[in-house]
Structure formats: structure tokens, C-alpha cells
Amino acid sequence: MSSTLEAIDVVKEYPVRSGLFRRRTGTVHALSGVSLEVPKGKTLGIVGESGCGKSTLGRSIVRLHDIDSGSIRLDGESVESASGQDLRSLRRRVQMVFQDPYASLNPRLTIGSALIEALEIHGLAAGRRSERAQELLEMVGLRPEFVQRYPHEFSGGQRQRIGIARALAVEPEVIVLDEPVSALDVSVQAGVLNQLKELQDLLGLTYVFIAHDLSVVRYLSDEVAVMYLGRIVETAPTGRLFAAPEHPYTKALLSAVPIPDPIVERSRERITLSGDVPSPLNPPSGCRFRTRCWKATERCATEIPLLRTMADGTRAACHHPESETQSPTDPTDSQRTEAGAQ
Amino acid sequence: MRAQSVAATTKTTRSFVGQWTLFRRRFLRHRLAVSGLVVLAMLVIACFGAPWIAPFQENHQDLITGSTGPSPVHWLGTDELGRDFLxxxxxxxxxxxxxxxxxxxxxxxxxxxxxxxxxxFGGWVDELIMRLVDLFLVVxxxxxxALLLQGFGSSSATIxxxxxxxxxxxIARVARSQVLSLREKEFVDAAIVLGASPLRVIVRHMIPNLAGVIAVNVSLAVAAAIITESTLSFLGFGxxxxxxxxxxxxxxxxxxxGTPQVHLLLYPGLLILITVLSVNFIGDGLRDALDPQTKR
Incomplete structure (x- = not known):
């Protein structure tokens, strides 16, 4: 099977300018060589803290901004250099669902007009656009009469469904979901997630699912990529990642997910990372996670760890992955004892 | 199954009301705006239909009578040249x-x-337009x-x-600042991702959200233009x-x-006021009608 979506060594940097002559005084390293691959019809979850570059990656995939180097390909066609007619057809193939359901719908347009606009742009469903708009609403579990209502008449969950309907209007192959449920109540999240899953099965969609909530990612993703400060630190099939994380950062993230069983919850070891994420203006040399890692050695400061293939399809960018460490749960590190005391 | 869903769709289609109908309904519910529209329409008809409506022809003089007060023949009296004031x-x-x-x-x-x-667009487009604005503001x-009207002659078109x-x-400065903030909204990103052209994004997604400032600007500009025109006439360029x-x-x-004719000051002033107020109310009504969140 051909892989639908591919990112190869994507770099995105924002210049920081200051002073009278707008001199470049620094660079925000938003994405520093990100590569990933999403097979057709599958879901790749992307997780990481805020500021790790996951949204920048999503916005690069839908061409909301250009990238500085590297390549993003859809079935081998390059996304980053498309223009004119190619860009138009690309826009039809790749869509996005946004994070904030309150800002992602134009308050002045009825739901019908917003959906019909998407059809108009690509000349779809000519002559039966209002019927098509109603069908789209039904597809996302909303009543077709909603076409004549305005966004402010809906709840967050309903708006997010409308956002999904708008993305579906152009019959895309890939949808980038940028934290689609993080603004919703937990009870509503489940409904939207189930809807997304159903639509994927029905339409064979490929998802890039960006989130910071691991349990949400786990539910929807076939594979998960963990990002830290503009780099992917680990990717693995979902089950594998949750069962046996290789990268210390992944391990720390997973230990922060609450377990609904109080006995297990009390007995398990927790890793609390100390300190903050370093500034992307001036990321640490070598491994970017080393400043907060309890396993960091001299090698981590000098040599950038590359993504290496480990067992069972896991790839991790670490000099000291869990499976290669002698005593993986040895709590002797000073940073961890300190963290445990907090 | 298929037939059923088709039937369901056609049934709901009937209740589909277009954006324009909703807009008209909301505007008509705005009483002040509707009365403003009616008054303005009446004024426009009266003025532009003056050759048929006015009791006397344009510049018809009655030099013997001269200036008189209101009378059954001249409802608002005549000016010093004996012209019917109405x-x-x-x-x-x-x-x-x-x-x-x-x-x-x-x-x-x-x-x-x-x-x-x-x-x-920002960048050089922004620089160019904004420097042009600065230029116009400093001169x-x-x-x-005076220069323009001297050069091209003063007709209402050139004025x-x-x-x-x-x-x-x-209004260019105001619109620019509003668009800068709208540029960051996710619905604009969504339109771009859908493939909307810059023109479509601006016309469909940004300008409707500027309705409030536009309505205010139009009513201010109408009043200012009428007054500026009188300044120009006074200086001999209008x-x-x-x-x-x-x-x-x-x-x-x-x-x-200080003369008995002082009431003549009242009428043109009153008409300017009525015109400006009507435009203002219509502007209010348009703004509210364009904003679907208005509760009325």
C-alpha cells in the first residue's frame, strides 16, 4: 500500500526581529527536522506539550504557512511547493479541523452558507448545494434543518461537528485534526471522537490527530508520534507505545496519565519532570530533552540522537532507550528523588 | 433506504431560508432604521423630483416682492432676490x-x-497603502x-x-486594524484551507465583520461631506x-x-440634520441586521 502522507525532514523557523532596523536577533526553532509517514486510511496521533511544534506541523501539512526546508508529500506529490491549480486541488485533498470551535466558524454566516461556500469554491454538487449541505450535517450527526442557523446558536460540541462537516464538504483524503476535542467537555469529547472514527471507517479518511491528551490519542490513533521542542522523540504503534515506551520523555508523559484504579494508581511509580521546557529560541545542544532527563550523560549534550528503529516498530531518538538500559526502573537519579519529593 | 433519505431531504429543503431573506427580516424589524429609510427616500424623491414637485421653477425670481415671510403662495417665504425658499x-x-x-x-x-x-497582505502592499494614507493625512x-476643484471645475461629480x-x-486605517485582528481568527484559516481566494476571504469573511465600523463611518462621512461642501462654496470652490x-x-x-428672516437659517440646517439622522439610523439598522447575534 502506498503511503498517503509523508513528511521528510521538515524544518520551520521563525525569525525574531528587533530594533530600529528589524535586525534578526534570534530564531524560534519550531520544527527541526521532522519526518513522519501516515499510511492511507490510518490515524497518526501527534502528542507533546504546548509549544513543541505539533500545531506548526499540522499547519504546514495544510499549507497554512510555508516550510523552510524538507518536504511534505501526498502520494509523492510535493505539498510545500504546490501553487496555482495544484494548490487548489491540494486544498481539496487535505483539510483541517481547528481547535477552538468558537473561533473557527464565521459568526456572520449561517451554517448552510458556510458549507455551501466550501462546495462553491471547488465547484462541487452544482445545482443541489443546499441539499448537499443538509446531507453533510446528517453525516456528522446534526439535524439538516440547522443549515439556516448561525454559529452562536450551537454548543461547542455541535460547532466542532459543523467544523468537521465543513472539512468533509470537499471530500478530502487527509484531515488534520488540531486538538479537535481539547476545548470540549469530557462527556462531549467521546461523542465527537466516535463520530470521527465512524467517518474514517465510512470514507477511508487519513487522520493526523494532534492532541496533548494521551488517552484521547490512544482511542483514535493507529500510531503515535511524541514531539518535544520541534523534534519527534518517539513513534510507535499505539499499543506498543503505551505498553513499553522507549524514550524517557514518553515514559514521563505516560506516568502523568491518571489510572482509574486507586490501588494501581497509588502503587505505580510517577515521574515528575522538573523544570520547564527550554525556550525554542535557544534549544539545548544534542538531545533537546537532556536538560530534564534523569538519564542524561555527556554524550546526550554533544550528539543529536537520531530516530532508531527498535523492536516492534518503535522508533526512538534516545541514546539510552528503556529497552537498552540495564535497570529501567532504578530510581537512583538525584533528579527523580527530588521530583518524587514534590 | 435511499428513497427515504431523498424524501427527507426534499421535505427539509422547503424550510431553507437564504442569508439575504434573514438579513431583510432583521432589518425590517428595526423600526428606527425603517423610518430612516422612509424619510430619506421621501427626501430623495422630493429633491430629485424637484422639477415636478417644487412650486416654483429653479431660480424663478420675483424681484419686485423681494424678501418676504411665509405666505400661502410661498410657504417658507422668499429670499432677498424674491426666490421661493421651499x-x-x-x-x-x-x-x-x-x-x-x-x-x-x-x-x-x-x-x-x-x-x-x-x-x-501586509508587507509592501501594506507599506504602500499606509504611506499613501499618511501622505493624504499630512497635507x-x-x-x-481647492487645487482639484480649480483644475477640474466644480460640479457635484467633481466635488x-x-x-x-x-x-x-x-476608514482605511480602521479597516486595516480590524482586518489585522480578523486575520488571526481560525475561521479565516479555515476558509484559506478550503481554497478561498484572498478576495473571497476579504469580501465574504472579513468585511461583514466590519459592518459596525462601516455603518458608523458612512453616517459620519455623509454629514462631514455636506458641511465640507458648504465650506468650499463659502471659499468659492464649491x-x-x-x-x-x-x-x-x-x-x-x-x-x-438679527433680521426678521432669521428663520431661513433653520430650514437648510434642519434638512441636513434630518438627512444625517436618517443615514445614521439606517446605518444602525444595517449593522444590527448584519449581526446575527442581535436579539430583537
């Missing part, structure tokens, strides 16, 4: 209305378009107007063009006698302060 007002309204409304609409369209382009307007050429800068506008009738009547 007829004068109606004829003068043609110029004042076209100048006021023309400048209000034209300068707003130009200003909103250029301001939006500057805000949307004294009366000097430019409208000249005043619009100067008047677009204020409408020249025997043609008259409300503005120059007002400045002529200002000389009557």
Missing part, C-alpha cells in the same frame, strides 16, 4: 444629497477595500480640494470625487450661485442673524 431648498438638496451620500458611500468603499488589502485638505479622494483615509446647496444656503442665511 423650491430653492428642494433644488439645493439635489447637490447636497448627491455630495453627502456619494462621498459617504464612495469613500467608505475605497477606504474599506484599500484598508483590507493592506491588512490582509491640508482644503488646499488639495464627490475630490472629497472621496481625501475622505477614504480614516457650488457657485446661481446653483445652490444646503451648505451655501446655510452660509448665506448666516448673514441674516
Amino acid at each position: 423650491s430653492q431648498l428642494l433644488y439645493a438638496g439635489r447637490i447636497s444629497m448627491s455630495v453627502g451620500l456619494g462621498v459617504g458611500v464612495l469613500s467608505t468603499i475605497v477606504g474599506v477595500l484599500l484598508g483590507s488589502l493592506a491588512g490582509y 491640508p485638505p482644503i488646499a488639495i480640494l 464627490v470625487l475630490a472629497l472621496s479622494a481625501l475622505g477614504w483615509t480614516v 457650488v457657485q450661485p446661481p446653483d445652490s446647496s444646503w451648505g451655501n444656503m446655510l452660509s448665506q442665511a448666516a448673514g441674516l442673524l
Whole structure:
């Protein structure tokens, strides 16, 4: 099977300018060589803290901004250099669902007009656009009469469904979901997630699912990529990642997910990372996670760890992955004892 | 199954009401705006239909009578040249209305378009348009107007063009700043990802969200244009006698302060006020009608 979506060594940097002559005084390293691959019809979850570059990656995939180097390909066609007619057809193939359901719908347009606009742009469903708009609403579990209502008449969950309907209007192959449920109540999240899953099965969609909530990612993703400060630190099939994380950062993230069983919850070891994420203006040399890692050695400061293939399809960018460490749960590190005391 | 869903769709289609219908409904529910529209329409008809409606012809003089007070023949009296004041007002309204409304609409369209382009594209487009705005703002307007009208002659068309050429800068700056903030909204990103052209994004997604500032600007610009025109007439660059506008009738009547004819000051002033107020109410109504969140 051909892989639908591919990112190869994507770099995105924002210049920081200051002073009278707008001199470049620094660079925000938003994405520093990100590569990933999403097979057709599958879901790749992307997780990481805020500021790790996951949204920048999503916005690069839908061409909301250009990238500085590297390549993003859809079935081998390059996304980053498309223009004119190619860009138009690309826009039809790749869509996005946004994070904030309150800002992602134009308050002045009825739901019908917003959906019909998407059809108009690509000349779809000519002559039966209002019927098509109603069908789209039904597809996302909303009543077709909603076409004549305005966004402010809906709840967050309903708006997010409308956002999904708008993305579906152009019959895309890939949808980038940028934290689609993080603004919703937990009870509503489940409904939207189930809807997304159903639509994927029905339409064979490929998802890039960006989130910071691991349990949400786990539910929807076939594979998960963990990002830290503009780099992917680990990717693995979902089950594998949750069962046996290789990268210390992944391990720390997973230990922060609450377990609904109080006995297990009390007995398990927790890793609390100390300190903050370093500034992307001036990321640490070598491994970017080393400043907060309890396993960091001299090698981590000098040599950038590359993504290496480990067992069972896991790839991790670490000099000291869990499976290669002698005593993986040895709590002797000073940073961890300190963290445990907090 | 298929037939069933088709039946369901056709049933709901009937209740589909377009954006335009909703807009019209909301506007018609706005009483002040509707009355403003009616009054303005009446004024427009009266003024532009003056050749058929006015009791006397334009500049019909009765030099023997001279200036008189209100009478059954001359409802508002006559001026010092014996011209029927009511007829004068109606004829003068043609110029004042076209100048006021023309400048209000034209300068707003130009200003909103250029301001939006500057805000949307940024970079050199922004620099170019905003430096042009600065240029227009630093040069004294009366000097430019005098120059322009001297060069092209002063008809109501040239006055409208000249005043619009100067008047677009204020709304351009406002539109630019609003577009800059709208640029960050996710619905604009969504439109771009859907493949909407910059023109579509600006016209469909940004300008409707500027309705409030546009409505305010139009009503201010209409009033300002009528007044500026009278200033120009006073300085000799605007409408020249025997043609008259409300503005120059007002400045002529200002000389009557302290005489029994002082009421002549009232009428042109009143008509300017009514026009501006009507435009203001219509602007309010449009703004509310364009905003679906208005509770009415």
C-alpha cells in the first residue's frame, strides 16, 4: 500500500526581529527536522506539550504557512511547493479541523452558507448545494434543518461537528485534526471522537490527530508520534507505545496519565519532570530533552540522537532507550528523588 | 433506504431560508432604521423630483416682492432676490444629497477595500497603502480640494470625487486594524484551507465583520461631506450661485442673524440634520441586521 502522507525532514523557523532596523536577533526553532509517514486510511496521533511544534506541523501539512526546508508529500506529490491549480486541488485533498470551535466558524454566516461556500469554491454538487449541505450535517450527526442557523446558536460540541462537516464538504483524503476535542467537555469529547472514527471507517479518511491528551490519542490513533521542542522523540504503534515506551520523555508523559484504579494508581511509580521546557529560541545542544532527563550523560549534550528503529516498530531518538538500559526502573537519579519529593 | 433519505431531504429543503431573506427580516424589524429609510427616500424623491414637485421653477425670481415671510403662495417665504425658499431648498438638496451620500458611500468603499488589502497582505502592499494614507493625512485638505476643484471645475461629480479622494483615509486605517485582528481568527484559516481566494476571504469573511465600523463611518462621512461642501462654496470652490446647496444656503442665511428672516437659517440646517439622522439610523439598522447575534 502506498503511503498517503509523508513528511521528510521538515524544518520551520521563525525569525525574531528587533530594533530600529528589524535586525534578526534570534530564531524560534519550531520544527527541526521532522519526518513522519501516515499510511492511507490510518490515524497518526501527534502528542507533546504546548509549544513543541505539533500545531506548526499540522499547519504546514495544510499549507497554512510555508516550510523552510524538507518536504511534505501526498502520494509523492510535493505539498510545500504546490501553487496555482495544484494548490487548489491540494486544498481539496487535505483539510483541517481547528481547535477552538468558537473561533473557527464565521459568526456572520449561517451554517448552510458556510458549507455551501466550501462546495462553491471547488465547484462541487452544482445545482443541489443546499441539499448537499443538509446531507453533510446528517453525516456528522446534526439535524439538516440547522443549515439556516448561525454559529452562536450551537454548543461547542455541535460547532466542532459543523467544523468537521465543513472539512468533509470537499471530500478530502487527509484531515488534520488540531486538538479537535481539547476545548470540549469530557462527556462531549467521546461523542465527537466516535463520530470521527465512524467517518474514517465510512470514507477511508487519513487522520493526523494532534492532541496533548494521551488517552484521547490512544482511542483514535493507529500510531503515535511524541514531539518535544520541534523534534519527534518517539513513534510507535499505539499499543506498543503505551505498553513499553522507549524514550524517557514518553515514559514521563505516560506516568502523568491518571489510572482509574486507586490501588494501581497509588502503587505505580510517577515521574515528575522538573523544570520547564527550554525556550525554542535557544534549544539545548544534542538531545533537546537532556536538560530534564534523569538519564542524561555527556554524550546526550554533544550528539543529536537520531530516530532508531527498535523492536516492534518503535522508533526512538534516545541514546539510552528503556529497552537498552540495564535497570529501567532504578530510581537512583538525584533528579527523580527530588521530583518524587514534590 | 435511499428513497427515504431523498424524501427527507426534499421535505427539509422547503424550510431553507437564504442569508439575504434573514438579513431583510432583521432589518425590517428595526423600526428606527425603517423610518430612516422612509424619510430619506421621501427626501430623495422630493429633491430629485424637484422639477415636478417644487412650486416654483429653479431660480424663478420675483424681484419686485423681494424678501418676504411665509405666505400661502410661498410657504417658507422668499429670499432677498424674491426666490421661493421651499423650491430653492428642494433644488439645493439635489447637490447636497448627491455630495453627502456619494462621498459617504464612495469613500467608505475605497477606504474599506484599500484598508483590507493592506491588512490582509501586509508587507509592501501594506507599506504602500499606509504611506499613501499618511501622505493624504499630512497635507491640508482644503488646499488639495481647492487645487482639484480649480483644475477640474466644480460640479457635484467633481466635488464627490475630490472629497472621496481625501475622505477614504480614516476608514482605511480602521479597516486595516480590524482586518489585522480578523486575520488571526481560525475561521479565516479555515476558509484559506478550503481554497478561498484572498478576495473571497476579504469580501465574504472579513468585511461583514466590519459592518459596525462601516455603518458608523458612512453616517459620519455623509454629514462631514455636506458641511465640507458648504465650506468650499463659502471659499468659492464649491457650488457657485446661481446653483445652490444646503451648505451655501446655510452660509448665506448666516448673514441674516438679527433680521426678521432669521428663520431661513433653520430650514437648510434642519434638512441636513434630518438627512444625517436618517443615514445614521439606517446605518444602525444595517449593522444590527448584519449581526446575527442581535436579539430583537
